[in-house]
Amino acid sequence: MSINYVLNKIGLIMIPILGWNLIVFIPKIILKKNENGYFEAVLGSLIQKGFFFQFWFLGALIIMLFLVPILNKIMKSSIKLYVIVLIIFLIISWLIDLYNHFSGAIPLQKNVIQTFRVWTWISYYMSGGLIGNLIKKINFIDFKKQLNYFSVVLTVLTIIYSIYNAAWISNPFAEYNYDNILIFIWIVTIFLTCISTTKFSKHSTKIIESISKYSFGIYIVHVIALKIFEKVFVFDGIFINLITIIGVFLISWLITFVISKIPYVNKLVIF
Structure with missing residues (x-):
């Protein structure tokens, strides 16, 4: 729980943040529709702004990581x-x-x-x-x-x-x-x-391991999947909301699974 541990973790977190923002930023440059600079977009995503507003969670996680040595010291003392x-x-x-x-x-x-x-x-x-x-x-x-x-x-x-x-x-x-x-x-x-x-069955273990392995990527891309569903469905009832939750999860898992099989690019979804 040293400062080196914290900085290493933060570095790993920043890779997908920088990568995903770059993916969105490059087309905006080409189409000349960029309103903000790249690093402004990165920082904005950490405070719940921009296309990847869901990165607020990673911003919160970075703050918590800086507190880890303090909290760990309190527990040990x-x-x-x-x-x-x-x-x-x-x-x-x-x-x-x-x-x-x-x-x-x-x-x-x-x-x-x-x-x-x-x-x-x-x-x-x-x-x-x-x-x-x-x-x-x-x-x-x-x-x-x-x-x-x-x-x-x-x-x-x-x-x-x-x-x-x-x-x-x-x-x-x-x-x-x-x-x-x-x-x-x-x-x-x-x-x-x-x-x-x-005790878990082999089948259950595989499902749990798969969800755990891809959960980071699923969280990142779930907003993209949700935007797809918003174009198709009107969220006006419990049933359609339940279908949306299941559908968004499955699409997010599929996208994450495909990206995870691509060398180097897989750093965008696997932490």
């Missing part, structure tokens, strides 16, 4: 201090969500682009770190049955919450739910349920 810091950020996140639901105002997060919603990313990042630490001391497999039941219940509650929440906070975007306590507990429970399962 005092796990109690680590938990206290985590609780502080969790409280901040949950209070923001409560304000959104009961104030009647627009979500507070709307005033901060996703790249810089650090309180949220620290909450999830540190929670993962704590779980990783607890795995050494607690055998979650012993609670597999309880976790399975709890996951099912929380999943049902999350679906019900999601259906009504768009009207409750007057905004349909999922990004304003990351600070919600129900969503947070649901995600953590799903994660614990997954790691408590130790």
